[in-house]
Ligand SMILES: O=C(CO)[C@@H](O)[C@H](O)[C@H](O)[C@H](O)COP(=O)(O)O
């Protein structure tokens with residue numbers, strides 16, 4: 035009996051298999067298909083690989099081995115797919131050779147995340163082709179606009195290319211043109227063209243699925259039975275008609291004199307390859323897209339079920355060229371019904387890229403998950419070199435054990451931290467974060483559904499409007515993971531500086547932006563103002579639909595919750611009330627923005643869960659990952675090493691922003707506190723006093739090695755050094771939990787309540803008073819001037835002025851201020867100015883100069899952001915801070931709807947309120963007004979600091 039699969043070849047059609055999985059080789063099934071069914075090639079795509087790799091255990095051993103060898107997720111992916119493609123290509127090689135390169139090809143697609151990136155596609159295609167190093171491999175490139183030039187270039191470079199995701203005849207023709215141009219370039223350069231293989235994968239069934247859906251709706255709407263019938267008759271017609279038109283173009287193009295010239299040099303036609311040829315509508319024959327598309331110089335790539343169906347009951351015949359002239363009628367009828375076919379094919383292209391990308395991302399995440407399981411656990415990745423402090427830390431761990439602190443912590447006993455009834459009330463309502471990871475793991479589905487809704491609504495940006503605990507985690511995640519393909523870009527606004535607001539304005543279109551108003555209390559001034567400002571702007575473009583561009587994250591029953599309901603917000607995420615701001619990273623506050631930006635929330639929470647387990651009640655202090663960090667910080671702080679210096683290289687360099695708030699706000703009170711130092715560059719051991727402990731947190735396989743020598747030198751100089759090596763950036767989930775757990779442990783050891791922030795309110799109250807003064811009088815009282823000149827003005831309160839000893843120029847005021855720094859102090863630069871790369875670089879240069887000249891720890895913080903972070907420590911912590919507040923004039927101010935004050939006035943009030951809080955405590959502080967020229971002013975401050983005579987590490991100063 036003849037085999038219908040083999041018969042297709044006598045009509046000029048090659049059957050390829052649209053499938054790959056390791057079992058095909060292991061069972062010998064592929065070899066059998068080639069031998070017995072005349073299979074002549076094979077195609078893969080990201081969805082096929084995703085199903086193969088995640089759906090069987092065949093790949094696990096290889097992934098585990100590669101992970102243990104230190105390979106990244108991407109390297110593992112390439113290794114696995116390259117192995118499969120190579121294996122298949124080797125099985126097809128005899129056919130390739132015997133047909134002189136006509137058939138026997140196996141295709142591997144470039145990452146679909148490169149579909150809009152011409153250069154990236156070219157680079158990756160060349161890498162894959164050369165790594166495979168086999169003549170019968172085709173690299174698949176999507177037929178996007180950006181894919182077309184890549185196709186031409188790759189053909190010209192001598193690669194075999196399978197062009198995928200072609201839906202329209204117009205795009206098909208562009209693909210053929212790119213192929214021919216590529217060949218012409220080669221021929222002109224005198225290179226051979228007889229061994230270049232290429233197919234154009236024209237997608238079939240998806241056309242019917244999309245058109246039929248529209249026809250079904252129209253049929254439902256139609257009342258006239260004849261009309262209904264006419265519409266019904268068009269179902270299942272568009273895909274084949276479209277393919278026939280593409281085939282007509284194929285013939286015209288490849289029978290043209292232009293191609294004839296190439297043919298004479300050995301060129302082969304670029305065969306149309308029918309893809310997406312399994313039947314989707316069960317009411318159609320299961321071999322519909324095989325029967326109708328049989329013709330010379332074509333390929334049909336069939337999934338296994340269609341191969342089996344055709345073998346079983348396929349009847350071959352030359353149908354493709356039948357009724358070609360009737361194909362245009364189908365489109366004329368669709369047009370008459372109002373169906374825009376171009377729109378259909380455009381959408382199919384976009385959806386096709388999106389769906390391959392989604393498969394690819396899911397696959398990478400699955401590999402990552404598997405990789406994680408084979409990698410060292412938290413314990414093995416944490417190393418601490420404590421030197422002479424080892425005994426102190428052991429004693430602290432014993433103290434924790436004897437007081438049963440860990441079990442009591444998990445039992446949520448407020449008495450661990452305070453005997454005071456007021457404190458206990460706060461603590462009892464602040465420990466929800468301990469178990470929020472479990473809760474959030476149950477909400478992943480809800481979060482992902484929301485992200486899909488946001489994606490489908492076409493938002494280009496998502497902007498978090500919030501402060502401190504409600505914005506810092508999203509800021510870290512945004513900086514770490516960056517824009518994800520097909521998801522809105524995440525931005526965070528946590529500044530009232532007009533230039534910062536304008537910088538966001540410049541980037542977004544309110545009509546295409548999702549605003550995430552994030553405020554635990556729901557009444558914090560800044561998010562309230564941001565909300566008002568952007569709601570007004572959005573109303574101007576969307577009218578009473580503006581609420582659809584807003585979501586809120588807030589506690590139950592807050593002012594924000596009722597406003598969100600009033601304004602018709604798209605959604606309100608009601609967070610758990612028993613989680614304080616700085617402990618809310620793993621709750622809705624961190625996870626909603628992360629999911630909306632397309633982040634891998636599953637993995638992040640899984641990593642947090644692993645950290646939770648490593649801190650569990652049953653794990654004794656010495657082995658308890660979080661308790662150990664807490665014991666080290668607490669014990670060292672008690673020994674005067676209270677400056678925890680974080681070294682966090684890219685890609686997680688922003689992590690310090692988040693940890694800084696957690697530690698400073700939790701421990702900086704009642705004259706005590708641990709001072710987090712983040713973002714300070716590493717220096718020579720001689721610039722550090724004996725008040726430091728260093729914490730390196732880096733991602734394995736990145737640039738950690740660059741820091742090794744410096745960290746070792748610090749260790750040798752007697753500084754305690756902790757190392758945390760993350761397997762990948764997604765381990766931030768682990769860090770979030772670990773530091774949340776460690777900080778209250780350290781707090782217990784130094785004797786404070788880590789869950790309140792008694793002095794934050796004070797600056798907020800000052801701000802309110804100053805704003806009232808402004809609305810009543812139209813101005814803000816200024817601080818007294820100390821010195822003025824060269825564009826800079828130095829201002830401060832009476833006590834500080836006296837301490838500066840009659841200085842007359844800004845330079846001398848700055849150096850005199852530096853002269854007040856003593857051993858064990860920290861120098862804090864608090865800048866209420868916009869953050870640009872140039873400004874940030876100058877601020878860091880000033881900071882480094884201060885550290886190196888005065889030999890003290892330094893911090894920097896953009897206002898008003900730091901008021902919700904290190905601001906608590908500045909006021910409530912030890913009197914070891916020396917402050918340099920920087921302000922400037924605003925080149926452009928931004929009015930606030932419904933208020934008499936502007937963003938600029940609000941920022942000025944916040945800066946003054948902050949200064950007054952420091953002043954009322956007799957803190958050493960000056961303000962420098964940079965005037966209109968921020969960059970110029972910063973350069974002058976830098977020069978002044980550089981003039982400072984300096985100190986040697988640890989030297990006491992007056
Ligand atoms: O593009 C090629 C071959 O070049 C195919 O692998 C192609 O990706 C597949 O046929 C389709 O993705 C399958 O689509 P569908 O049947 O799921 O609609």
Ligand SMILES: O=C[C@H](O)COP(=O)(O)O
Nearest residue numbers: 502503553554555558615
């Ligand atoms: O850290 C928290 C900030 O002070 C903001 O508070 P909020 O979330 O209540 O607006």
